[in-house]
Amino acid sequence: MSTIIYTYTDEAPALATNSLLPIINAFSGAAGVQVETRDISLAGRILAVFGDHLEPDQRVDDALAELGELVTRPEANIIKLPNISASVPQLKAAITELQDDGYAVPDYPEEPSTPEEEEIRARYDTVKGSAVNPVLREGNSDRRAPAAVKAFARAHPHSMGEWSADSQSHVATMDDHDFRHTEESITVDRDDDVRIEHVADDGEVTVLKKSTPLLAGEIIDAAVMRRDALLDFLAEQVADAREQGVLFSIHLKATMMKVSDPIIFGHAVRTYFDTVFTEHAEALESVGVSPNDGLASLDTALEELPDDQAAAIRAELDAASERGPDLAQVNSAKGITNLHVPSDVIIDASMPAMIRSSGQMWNADDALQDAKAVIPDSSYADLYAETIDDCRVNGAFDPTTMGTVQNIGLMAKKAEEYGSHDKTFEIDGPGVVRVVDRDGTTLLEHAVDTGDIWRMCQTKDAPVRDWVALAVRRARATGMPIVFWLDDERAHDAQLLAKVHEELANHDTDGLQVEFLDVAEATRFTLDRVRRGEDTISVTGNVLRDYLTDLFPILEVGTSAKMLSIVPLMNGGGLFETGAGGSAPKHVQQFVSENHLRWDSLGEFLALGASLEHLADTFDNDRARLLGQTISDATATLLQHGQGPSRVVDEIDNRGSHAHLARHWARELADQDDDAELAATFAPLADQLDAQIDTIQEELLAVQGEPVDIGGYFWPNRARVAEAMRPSATFNALLDQFGTDA
Template sequence: MAKIIYTHTDEAPLLATYSFLPVIEAYASTAGVEVETRDISLAGRIIAQFGDRLSETQRIDDALAELGALADEPDANIIKLPNISASTPQLKAAIKELQEQGYDLPDYPESPATEEERDARARYDTVKGSAVNPVLRQGNSDRRAPAAVKNYARTNPHSMGAWSADSRTNVATMGADDFFSNESSVVIEGDDQLTIRHVATDGSTTVLKEAFGVLDQEVVDASVLRAAALDEFLAAQVQRAKDEGILFSVHLKATMMKVSDPIIFGHVVKVFFADVFERFGDDLAAAGLSPSDGLASIFTGLKELPNGAEIRAAFDAAIADGPELAMVDSDNGVTNLHVPSDVIIDASMPAMIRTSGQMWGPDGGQADALAVIPDSSYAGVYQAVIEDCRAHGAFDPTTMGSVPNVGLMAQKAEEYGSHDKTFEIASAGTVQVVDGSGAVLLEHEVQPGDIWRACQTKDVPIRDWVKLAVTRARASGAPAVFWLDESRAHDANLIAKVKRYLPEHDTDGLTIEILPPAEATKYSIERLRKGEDTISVTGNVLRDYNTDLFPILELGTSAKMLSIVPLINGGGLFETGAGGSAPKHVQQLVKENYLRWDSLGEFFALAASFEHLATTAGNARAQILADTLDRATGTFLQENRSPGRKLGTIDNRGSHFYLALYWAEELAQQSEDAELAAAFADVASTLRADEQTIVDELLAVQGSPADIGGYFRPSGDKATAVMRPSSTLNGVLDTLSV
């Protein structure tokens, strides 16, 4: 039997799965397609790491490892929903919830001192940050706005803030002594084993990473961000924001860059509150209160300290005396510095740009802001968009073009694969990357506190990335621009490879450019304003940034993108969009039984999954399901059946009902398979006849609190009851068979 793997993830996407998966299973069964689930949620990943401590009924398999192996198989067909890329505070919160649910898990050891604590820390570190995506993404990324979504956005434009030519919003970045400026890169000649070591000034050597394999023609990079320069830069930006009378904000990726960016975030907190840490730093450290965890964690911990009130008063005084902080939640006093995972650059910067270049301030109003992005590798992208909006005003969703993306991400490519090779340096000396013969390939002088990292990019993914870029340019007719800067060491090596591999493909009549990121941005947005499309062909981090930046401007959200990952060995991974708003949706559901999560990304991924299955397995009915689902999704958009914004309108569950209705009607009307049409004729007519009854049943539950049994690990029975409240709809799905 043909098979689709549907992932159980976290937060709003997980809750939506309880409602939508029964529809998928029922409809897929008519094509002989089995839908299986795998739990790759944060809680599930934690539990899988500690099976030796749990009862037999609590243990679960390591689904992520299983899917990682499956992704290398030619028949892989995986639908991957957004998951939590856990920061340390999120990880600790998930552990606490699981402990309260009866799981015998150790606390997260901040400073492991025993062998048992070191073992626990190592297990938890496999779960933290971007633990899922590098494992599953064994192919490069093809991400674009489906035509139906783009057309809907043009006829039903989302709101855009009005930009002023006098806007004082800007990006601040280091430009020196950061990862960009200190990067060195080498192309490996022949398979080898590399080791990373620290040679102290006294000559003693410490191995930071034991020998790891590299392949012939692999690109290996190393760089260092200097802590002293970072602190000097940050202090200048705090003063600049105060002098200019604008909000201070920092924009990092403390989830995906799970080692480097939390450290950088901690530097921001320490510099902003320099006087507080000078007076009370020893007290905070002794209590295990780290600036890298943010103000929320510190403030909670202060309640347990004898002088906690005094320290809290010092923090409050520093906030009052410094520049105004950008806010995550003005009503509840949650600042930009409260939680490292609250302000994720690829979501926060596009939101700022969309809303006139402003962020929320302490007074609950919007104001211009200084966006601090310490490393300068990609900061110029956002500055270029800001300058364009300052000069030309906000973009117009009714006329603007599109910037689809082809992203290099296969096999842990580039910075997002650097976690196990990133270190906060303990002592002065030199960090070296040496090959199997002991020869030094890359090295940097370092001082205590510096952040050093290395990363790998294999040749096969690069070659595949070039092929995918040409394929998309040929299919769409749009120019393809490689966002690569020859002045950056890594990019210079990639440019040489791109120029070597492009002649392997038919590029006649295609426009293919290579431009530095800031110049590529200007080129793309100039075309964007003319209503023209431009393919951005980028590395892994810019893939992440661009597939939020441009969709949020074009469509109002990045959750409605078609995201296909053609796996290198022939399988398919189909992603359903971003999950940045997922936490707020869960809070609303628990409070008033209303889920605003939009499953449109799931609809597109499912159609692409069926289409892939039809091609690889020769399943004609799977192709019919794909084609009819595409048409049903078009009707869904035309009829505006996405979740509403307030109680009394249909939410996520209602949107699933209407998708099921339109899909059934399309299946009943198709002429390729009479038996299939006959089976869905009854379903379609019943759903249409019972439309009001089903809607009434779905609306009736709104307004009261909902008990789902947990945030990180909801109870399956409770979540099912909450997300499937229409007995009429449930009954129709239960009767479907062919």
């Protein structure tokens, strides 16, 4: 069946869906292409896993599980919008919102103490963090800036700030006892099933994970972040930031690495506010405060304490802030610091923003200031350190001349899902953690101490070979050099390199430039080419895929939301992703206060075009091909006319941009010569949109400037959202009538 699945997600992308999807349905319906939706929002996922706690009319299908099965089939065609990768504070907030709306989902048990709480916690663990992407990504990633987007950025360059050779901004990272330096890795030569166990100093064995099936040729690796070394490092960086007079900031991946990085974030909070957590430990524990949740949760919890205790803790917070370095701010107007919420310091969004802003971050006075970017694990810190050093010497990048960096990312079948799953543990006591095969042989082993963070991850053989083949295909198609960002001195990368060289021998690489460089070398190589206007394909593992496909798009075209992100699924289907949603929360805040949505749906336009073309190829559907070609042409026209959303209220927003897209798309379909019947179908709509576009835009602008109530953040009222996102009666009537006629 010629069906496209369009996912309903969260925040600004979900708001935009309520405006864009009626256009997609009308146009695709007229061309005989079926589009269906599936709800994989955070709230929807919570409801799906707790159906047994709900009334029958409240239960929802497990759309994520359904799509997880679909992506293994050749007919899969899914457009995946950005979703919330929930930190624990976000998860708790979503739970509260659902409960307030009458859904009897259970509370999140922070420290489960009964079998029932353990079972509830296990269900929530399937929802929090990067729960969606590993399920859907049954293929490797192909991300790039489309030619039309790159051309627009060159013609209309975004601001990049100015760098000073005297900039004190820098990256601080650990040089030992972190995941990078403690990693062990092997490739198993048979199908197996391993267990992970902790052996205490007295010999007591605790099984941490009973079973992890492995396939022959699979790479497994394990590493440990040593707590004492981490605490020493953090204390040194706090003191050094104070001495240098730079902002202190922490940069982590507390969503994708949903177990390890929130713990590291908590150590940063505790280190900076050490006296708060030592002198008031009993009071804070009584109201369930965890530094892992950040200062925001502490602020909320203080309201539950007696006034005198709360006042004493607030006084100590102020005193600690006075003693410590200034903190980088996420929102200086509201006093939200870099240590408030773990999901606010996502490294792949925060570091590119810092680099684009002259290497500076915002301080409490709402001014830019040099900053110390603390990235504890050194595995990929060199990417940002080298980029900052390059800018300090050579100045800001010039979007009008810089080359492009495409990415082929290894991620299929949960490859390299570091620190995010049921194979990551905070250690309860000293001893040894080991990985033991079914014959009792120890494959990997680390000495550990209380509070250390130990993790294991898997990378299957088939995804690696598919990744290499995809890289070679892109090199052949573009003529660009491909750079494998692999370090032969890192245990995991050494295992990966052996497979890469073996697989490359199966492909024709004559005439191709193929490089193998560690992170620092690859960054320097790529930045040198970028500054000379030359293009490069980065071939990276899963985490670097995330980092690079935010960093370079933000530098090149101003945002990673404008990337074309294709996942050719290993069994023949296609997954089409629509860009990053890191700024989506701020967009929602502006929308509810001003009824102006600045979310740019360009990623959705690009993904839809690629999805339609894939569907056309899969099912030999000429009309789907026409839809894909014409929406791509319409998108280019929209860009040329500068009809993307403005950041400013009372100017064109997301809804106005959608109206322009519909107008251009209808005109492209009406004027094409390949399908006279389809052209005749769309000609009246194109004429009416041309005639009414000014009225439509006036109606869309008229509602801006006043607050709008959508009935919730994680579980908004769908009827209110639809009404708010479709305020033009003229546009709605044209679309609805066209849909009826078609």
